[in-house]
Amino acid sequence: MTNKNFDTKSLDVIFDRMVEVMDHSKKDIFIISEQSRQSFEEMKVELEIIRDNIETVIIEGDLLETKSRLARNRLAEVSKNFETYDEPQIRSAYETANEIQINLLIKRTEERQLRLRRDELERRLQDLLEMIERADQLVNQVNIVMNYLTSDLKDVGVALENAKIKQDFTLKIIEAQEEERKRLSREIHDGPAQMLANVLLRTDLINITYQQRGGDEAMKEINELKDMVRNALSEVRRIIYDLRPMALDDLGLIPTLKKYISTIQEYNPTCMIHFQLYGEEQRLQPNFEVAIFRLIQESLTNGIKHGKFKEAWVKVEWLKQKINIIVKDNGIGFDQNEAKEKSFGLIGMRERVDLLDGTMKIISSPGKGTTILFSIPINEE
Numbered sequence: 001m002t003n004k005n006f007d008t009k010s011l012d013v014i015f016d017r018m019v020e021v022m023d024h025s026k027k028d029i030f031i032i033s034e035q036s037r038q039s040f041e042e043m044k045v046e047l048e049i050i051r052d053n054i055e056t057v058i059i060e061g062d063l064l065e066t067k068s069r070l071a072r073n074r075l076a077e078v079s080k081n082f083e084t085y086d087e088p089q090i091r092s093a094y095e096t097a098n099e100i101q102i103n104l105l106i107k108r109t110e111e112r113q114l115r116l117r118r119d120e121l122e123r124r125l126q127d128l129l130e131m132i133e134r135a136d137q138l139v140n141q142v143n144i145v146m147n148y149l150t151s152d153l154k155d156v157g158v159a160l161e162n163a164k165i166k167q168d169f170t171l172k173i174i175e176a177q178e179e180e181r182k183r184l185s186r187e188i189h190d191g192p193a194q195m196l197a198n199v200l201l202r203t204d205l206i207n208i209t210y211q212q213r214g215g216d217e218a219m220k221e222i223n224e225l226k227d228m229v230r231n232a233l234s235e236v237r238r239i240i241y242d243l244r245p246m247a248l249d250d251l252g253l254i255p256t257l258k259k260y261i262s263t264i265q266e267y268n269p270t271c272m273i274h275f276q277l278y279g280e281e282q283r284l285q286p287n288f289e290v291a292i293f294r295l296i297q298e299s300l301t302n303g304i305k306h307g308k309f310k311e312a313w314v315k316v317e318w319l320k321q322k323i324n325i326i327v328k329d330n331g332i333g334f335d336q337n338e339a340k341e342k343s344f345g346l347i348g349m350r351e352r353v354d355l356l357d358g359t360m361k362i363i364s365s366p367g368k369g370t371t372i373l374f375s376i377p378i379n380e381e
Contacts, residue, residue, distance in 0.1 A: 026142045033135035040128045041197055045204045047121045052208075054114045061107040068104050071097035140182065195232035199225060253289045254281045254316065257296060261314065268304055272311045279318030284378060291352050292323065292376060298349050299327035299372050307331025307370055322358075325374040333364045 071093070078085050078093040085093075202225050210218035248256045254277060261273045283289075296314060303309045309331030317324040346362070349372075353360040356376050364370035 022142055029135050029138050033132055036128050036132050041200055043121050043125050050114055050118050057111045064104040068100045071100045195228055199228055252283055274313045276315045281318055291356055295374055303329040303331055323376045328371040330369045333366050333368045333370050
């Protein structure tokens with residue numbers, strides 16, 4: 001008995017140390033990732049400036065090229081008819097041609113240096129981007145391992161009694177949690193984070209615009225910047241609401257769907273969404289209600305973001321043994337063969353449907369809108 005307690009406590013200590021080390025490692029990776037992101041944004045600004053400078057230097061060099069050609073022609077004329085021109089005129093023609101040629105060489109050298117710097121920045125930006133992606137992957141992997149260690153192996157003595165059952169069950173939970181975190185991470189990265197990065201970039205460009213083109217052009221940039229900030233704020237509010245509507249626990253699926261559709265239309269006034277319910281709603285297990293809500297939510301989100309629909313229809317048919325759901329829109333549609341391997345949203349929806357033992361069918365083609373059909377069993381078994 002004593003040995004058993006000793007072994008269990010020792011393993012718990014080992015796991016605690018592992019979690020602590022991994023947590024520190026995750027923080028270090030995060031710091032490296034953030035520093036890389038900051039360097040990435042700074043290099044993007046410098047790259048834009050250098051590209052503008054290259055364009056300016058090329059124009060100036062072309063002007064000097066023209067002046068150099070005229071000066072050489074003048075020098076040739078003076079040299080050919082030296083008896084017509086006096087010595088000061090000949091010397092002036094030679095000095096002018098020589099000065100223009102020197103300035104032209106300087107400009108061409110400056111252009112080459114700028115191009116080399118541009119190419120170097122583009123390479124470094126690509127390397128930084130790959131580093132950031134690797135860091136994000138490492139953080140996700142560390143999160144999975146830490147969740148496994150802290151959630152299911154904390155009391156390892158008890159866990160060992162039913163290791164195989166607990167492992168299978170836990171991995172499904174962790175996988176679902178991690179997929180939800182990745183979805184949220186991607187939404188923040190592609191939405192508010194990208195918008196705020198662009199805001200940072202535009203603030204630097206506004207300063208350059210003001211110095212080079214004056215206040216009127218800078219004000220145009222500022223007005224566009226205000227629109228970007230407004231859009232970022234709207235996207236943050238949408239993500240906060242999407243995390244989990246509180247009405248789902250209190251009111252149930254259908255009232256929450258109606259409220260959600262109303263909220264979508266507030267944020268997207270150009271979209272009209274029609275909702276129809278057939279049959280009588282009944283309360284389900286919380287996990288079922290959340291999963292069904294997420295399926296409809298993801299369908300509408302994809303339709304607005306990618307399908308760009310103006311009108312959509314959500315129909316819910318509540319039967320005794322199952323729920324049938326249709327989400328249809330009049331958007332631009334998509335080629336299912338091209339989107340099959342690339343759409344993170346569609347993959348997540350199919351995984352949710354599989355967990356519910358349901359079926360999912362997508363009907364879409366370019367220019368003809370999209371229809372998604374779900375059938376979810378709700379019997380007690």
